Amino acid sequence: MIDLDLGMNEHLSPPLKWDDNRKYDPGKVYDAEDLENMAQFGRYLDSDGDGITYRTIPGTHPTKGSFFTRGTSRDEYARYTEDGAVYVRNMNRLLKKWDTAKEIIPQPELYQDGNQHKEGIIFFGTTTYSALEALDLLKEEGIEMDAMRLLSFPFSKKVEDFVNGHERIYVIEQNRDAQMRSLLINELEVDPKKMIRILNFDGMPITAAYISEQIKEKMVVDKVE
Amino acid sequence: MRLMLPQRHRLSRCCGLNLLNLNLLNRLNFNFSTHHHMTYVKPSFRHPELPKNDLGFTKKDYEGAISTLCGGCGHDSISGAITQACFEMAIAPHRLAKLSGIGCSSKTPTYFLGNSHGFNSVHGRMPSVATGANLANRDLIYLGVSGDGDTASIGMGQFVHAVRRNLNVVYIVMNNGCYGLTKGQDSATADVGSVSKNGINSFNAIDLPALALELGATFVARSFSGDRTQLIPLIKAAVSHHGFALIDVISPCVTFNNNTGSTKSYDYVREHITTADVVDYVPPGEEITMEYAEGSSAELTLHDGSMLQLHKLAPNWDPRDKLAAMQRIYLSRVKQEILTGLLYIDPDTQDLHDILNTVDKPLNELREEDLCPGSGALEEINQSLR
Numbered sequence: 001m002i003d004l005d006l007g008m009n010e011h012l013s014p015p016l017k018w019d020d021n022r023k024y025d026p027g028k029v030y031d032a033e034d035l036e037n038m039a040q041f042g043r044y045l046d047s048d049g050d051g052i053t054y055r056t057i058p059g060t061h062p063t064k065g066s067f068f069t070r071g072t073s074r075d076e077y078a079r080y081t082e083d084g085a086v087y088v089r090n091m092n093r094l095l096k097k098w099d100t101a102k103e104i105i106p107q108p109e110l111y112q113d114g115n116q117h118k119e120g121i122i123f124f125g126t127t128t129y130s131a132l133e134a135l136d137l138l139k140e141e142g143i144e145m146d147a148m149r150l151l152s153f154p155f156s157k158k159v160e161d162f163v164n165g166h167e168r169i170y171v172i173e174q175n176r177d178a179q180m181r182s183l184l185i186n187e188l189e190v191d192p193k194k195m196i197r198i199l200n201f202d203g204m205p206i207t208a209a210y211i212s213e214q215i216k217e218k219m220v221v222d223k224v225e
Numbered sequence: 226m227r228l229m230l231p232q233r234h235r236l237s238r239c240c241g242l243n244l245l246n247l248n249l250l251n252r253l254n255f256n257f258s259t260h261h262h263m264t265y266v267k268p269s270f271r272h273p274e275l276p277k278n279d280l281g282f283t284k285k286d287y288e289g290a291i292s293t294l295c296g297g298c299g300h301d302s303i304s305g306a307i308t309q310a311c312f313e314m315a316i317a318p319h320r321l322a323k324l325s326g327i328g329c330s331s332k333t334p335t336y337f338l339g340n341s342h343g344f345n346s347v348h349g350r351m352p353s354v355a356t357g358a359n360l361a362n363r364d365l366i367y368l369g370v371s372g373d374g375d376t377a378s379i380g381m382g383q384f385v386h387a388v389r390r391n392l393n394v395v396y397i398v399m400n401n402g403c404y405g406l407t408k409g410q411d412s413a414t415a416d417v418g419s420v421s422k423n424g425i426n427s428f429n430a431i432d433l434p435a436l437a438l439e440l441g442a443t444f445v446a447r448s449f450s451g452d453r454t455q456l457i458p459l460i461k462a463a464v465s466h467h468g469f470a471l472i473d474v475i476s477p478c479v480t481f482n483n484n485t486g487s488t489k490s491y492d493y494v495r496e497h498i499t500t501a502d503v504v505d506y507v508p509p510g511e512e513i514t515m516e517y518a519e520g521s522s523a524e525l526t527l528h529d530g531s532m533l534q535l536h537k538l539a540p541n542w543d544p545r546d547k548l549a550a551m552q553r554i555y556l557s558r559v560k561q562e563i564l565t566g567l568l569y570i571d572p573d574t575q576d577l578h579d580i581l582n583t584v585d586k587p588l589n590e591l592r593e594e595d596l597c598p599g600s601g602a603l604e605e606i607n608q609s610l611r
């Protein structure tokens with residue numbers, strides 16, 4: 001049903017814009033000159049400590065640029081190996097890359113300056129506009145809370161600060177198992193009890209009214225307890 | 226020769242790991258050697274006066290690591306033929322990308338063209354990776370290696386679309402009719418009634434050349450790993466062909482499918498093989514020197530200027546005649562013959578890039594100035610939608 005909602009309705013977006021100063025970024029790539037000036041190219045060699053290794057474009061250099069892409073049974077120079085120590089080294093390098101990525105990937109969108117309330121809501125994707133409208137509905141009834149839209153995973157420091165800075169967080173998502181909530185709990189090691197599920201999975205698009213009603217219901221339950 | 230095993234593997238030898246098990250483990254690629262305990266190292270010494278090709282490379286420059294497949298595996302012969310063909314064609318190693326999926330066949334790119342780009346992809350997904358690579362850079366040579374399981378089962382959906390798009394790739398199937406990496410279960414190319422170590426196969430076989438023809442393949446050949454003389458010129462012709470080139474190479478599995486009753490054993494293939502034609506490959510700029518009796522040979526010019534001279538033709542055989550090729554493949558199947566040679570070729574085809582009308586420059590070399598019309602153009606598009 002959600003697919004039909006997306007596919008069979010017209011949705012308006014703000015006009016697309018292009019920044020003429022923007023340049024294509026192919027990432028960390030060695031060209032022929034770089035390769036010529038080095039002793040040996042290592043496709044999985046962390047040469048500058050961020051866990052992200054340089055690549056080459058196939059066909060760049062006659063003798064120094066080629067490498068063999070395969071699973072993880074290989075060393076820093078993309079050579080096949082089953083040496084356990086090499087494997088551990090590579091896995092730890094990927095962990096470092098994961099950490100580096102946290103601050104490079106799109107950062108969450110916050111809808112207030114700093115943490116202003118004890119409670120917050122977290123949402124993402126197609127839930128966004130319904131969630132923002134739900135915030136307005138709640139505000140009309142005197143209920144105010146902070147809001148954050150997730151844009152990427154792994155979670156950055158900003159996500160961590162938002163979660164740790166609130167006593168209760170309502171995680172709004174459209175699946176039965178509250179999968180984003182689980183990710184947040186696991187990754188940030190927060191108390192599951194403060195992470196409240198707001199779930200919509202009956203196949204219909206999530207609405208602002210549904211979100212605000214669910215939040216109010218969960219608030220009441222909490223007060224009764 | 227004493228096997229040097231790292232410490233932790235010696236334990237298993239104490240537990241009764243006999244020579245037979247060692248062979249088995251080796252075949253399954255439990256390579257005992259580690260970086261510090263290399264057991265199987267190819268000697269690097271070569272005679273100083275090894276012949277060189279037009280680029281100044283010796284055959285050694287086209288070899289790979291030592292094979293860990295079973296002794297006598299047909300796949301190693303195919304790897305050798307690929308090495309020889311690329312050496313003789315004087316292909317610059319860094320201008321070739323070898324790609325594969327998963328299986329015994331797909332391990333082989335480690336064993337040839339050690340100075341080329343390699344991509345050992347996911348099971349059955351080599352055609353997608355090859356498609357992406359080819360679209361990014363049309364100037365490289367793409368050599369895909371797959372097996373009968375990798376192509377005819379898990380990768381079938383990928384294979385058929387690479388064929389119908391006429392992707393410019395050499396697609397070699399090392400076809401042994403079984404899953405050699407997982408104890409030899411029948412694959413989808415095993416003939417019905419063929420006996421393997423697992424019993425008798427009850428299902429109809431997929432004939433990859435016939436299927437490729439049906440899907441519009443522009444180069445279809447079948448060969449036998451035991452016939453290098455036939456295979457090497459076919460590989461060269463496939464490299465020179467502009468478009469999808471399938472070579473289905475029957476390659477016996479010595480461990481699981483070389484027994485009596487198997488239709489993919491060395492003995493069976495040798496007894497049932499027939500040849501549609503024999504191909505001489507003449508590189509661009511060289512002249513045809515062989516002469517054959519009139520009516521017994523045909524000459525073809527390929528996209529890159531190389532020539533194919535086909536001889537020992539069967540009567541009324543023209544590999545440019547698709548209908549005849551289909552009929553011939555079908556008849557040979559009925560007669561329980563294994564028909565080999567160049568079965569079909571359309572030398573003047575449009576590959577995926579021609580069909581999509583992409584620019585001559587490799588797409589991965591295009592930059593902002595080639596691709597980005599800027600904010601003004603975007604604003605015009607926005608306006609046109611209002």
